[in-house]
Amino acid sequence: MGWIGISDQNEGRFSLGGLRSDVAQATGTTPLDDCALMPRGTLMIETRLSSVRGPQTLLAFSRSHPWSGGFSLQALPGGGIVLIETQAGDMRHATLPYRPDDRTDTVRLTYSWDAPARWGRLSLERPENDRIHAISLPPPHPMPLADMRTIMTDPRQRQLDPDVVFIALSARIEPIGPMPGLSASVPICTPAGFVPAGQLRRGDCVNTDDGGIVPVLQTVSRSVPALGSFRPVRLRAPYFGLRRDITVAPQQRLVIRGSEVEYLFGSEAVLVPARHLVNGFSALYAEAPDVVTYHHLLLPGHEAIIAAGTSTESLYVGRLRRNPDLLGAGVLAGYDRGRLPEHPRPVWPVLKPFEAITLAVNRAA
Numbered sequence: 001m002g003w004i005g006i007s008d009q010n011e012g013r014f015s016l017g018g019l020r021s022d023v024a025q026a027t028g029t030t031p032l033d034d035c036a037l038m039p040r041g042t043l044m045i046e047t048r049l050s051s052v053r054g055p056q057t058l059l060a061f062s063r064s065h066p067w068s069g070g071f072s073l074q075a076l077p078g079g080g081i082v083l084i085e086t087q088a089g090d091m092r093h094a095t096l097p098y099r100p101d102d103r104t105d106t107v108r109l110t111y112s113w114d115a116p117a118r119w120g121r122l123s124l125e126r127p128e129n130d131r132i133h134a135i136s137l138p139p140p141h142p143m144p145l146a147d148m149r150t151i152m153t154d155p156r157q158r159q160l161d162p163d164v165v166f167i168a169l170s171a172r173i174e175p176i177g178p179m180p181g182l183s184a185s186v187p188i189c190t191p192a193g194f195v196p197a198g199q200l201r202r203g204d205c206v207n208t209d210d211g212g213i214v215p216v217l218q219t220v221s222r223s224v225p226a227l228g229s230f231r232p233v234r235l236r237a238p239y240f241g242l243r244r245d246i247t248v249a250p251q252q253r254l255v256i257r258g259s260e261v262e263y264l265f266g267s268e269a270v271l272v273p274a275r276h277l278v279n280g281f282s283a284l285y286a287e288a289p290d291v292v293t294y295h296h297l298l299l300p301g302h303e304a305i306i307a308a309g310t311s312t313e314s315l316y317v318g319r320l321r322r323n324p325d326l327l328g329a330g331v332l333a334g335y336d337r338g339r340l341p342e343h344p345r346p347v348w349p350v351l352k353p354f355e356a357i358t359l360a361v362n363r364a365a
Helices: 145-153 259-265 324-329 353-364
Strands: 003-007 012-014 040-047 056-063 069-075 081-087 090-096 107-114 119-125 132-136 164-170 187-190 193-196 205-207 213-215 218-225 233-235 246-248 253-257 269-273 283-285 291-298 304-307 310-313
Touching (some): 003 145, 012 145, 040 056, 056 164, 069 145, 090 119, 145 164, 259 353
Antiparallel strands (some): 003 012, 003 164, 056 069, 069 081, 081 090, 107 119, 187 193, 187 205, 187 304, 233 246, 233 283, 253 310, 304 310
16 A cells, blocks of 8 residues: 655645545545554655754644544754654653754654554654664554544644655555665666666666676665655756656766866766756656655666666665664565675765756856
8 A cells, every 4th residue: 555645835645545546535535433543654754954943843743532642753953853652641752863963954754653563663864865863662552544644634733844845654664774766667778778677677687887787686666755855856868868868766876977077076977866966957856646666776886877878876785784674674675684785885976966066067168
């Protein structure tokens, strides 16, 4: 079933059958049993963290019927995300620490719970880098389904900080960590010709941008809300060496070369996240349904691949194999740790937003 609710500051949708299914439930008109529970699921919040002093209430909700309860997530100015969840006077409380100087413009908070398994997790991810903070939680309560629908579809009955970009609800335990970044139709260069990314399988071979041929160790995919740091980016041909337009995730990094790259950054090539390339003509945000699915390829040495004529990153996993908890929480859960490669730091520097803008200006000049 996956994602069943999504909301931004203006509107929300909810569907018990999934956001890609019937319209009646998506409008919130299907009645729900007030006592129906979600034994497991994931609540995701993407937000900008305020620099002002004082706690920042990201999301809060309370009710009195059919029993008292509530849920809240707060960001503390000294560092920390506080989760409080209450049902019939029984409170669950946890604090996820983080260093305030680690703050970036946007963070993604993910609360996952499995009440029958007496397991919960709160994590903080930064879309602009690969760092993850996560803690295990006390045994959680199942979440009332009617509460979840209200949070998603009725702004009058919730408190949502203006800096929140979106909130989303899944009926599954959603993965965290390294994320795929190619839409299924992106053509990948292989010895047999271009093959859509969604059709490649473990054991297939792909061409790398340095002229090599390497095997695909694993293919991964993930469905996510098409908002915020997941919002698809359309890269247009003939820019970036593309032979056709492709759609990628905002964090998908392209390999950019040229004389201006060497002049500005002292490197033969740089890696540029697709979101930094959005300018309204060579790259722009794409129209998309509520939920999009991205795919990727795990290669032995984090080699760059050729997608529709441009060079782009394969899936980067760093030293993930050394962290079994994080490995088990991500898209590679179940993968044999002994066969998972270790990727060194990317050989090319990754541009920051202002550096990407500088490069774009110099290329246009």
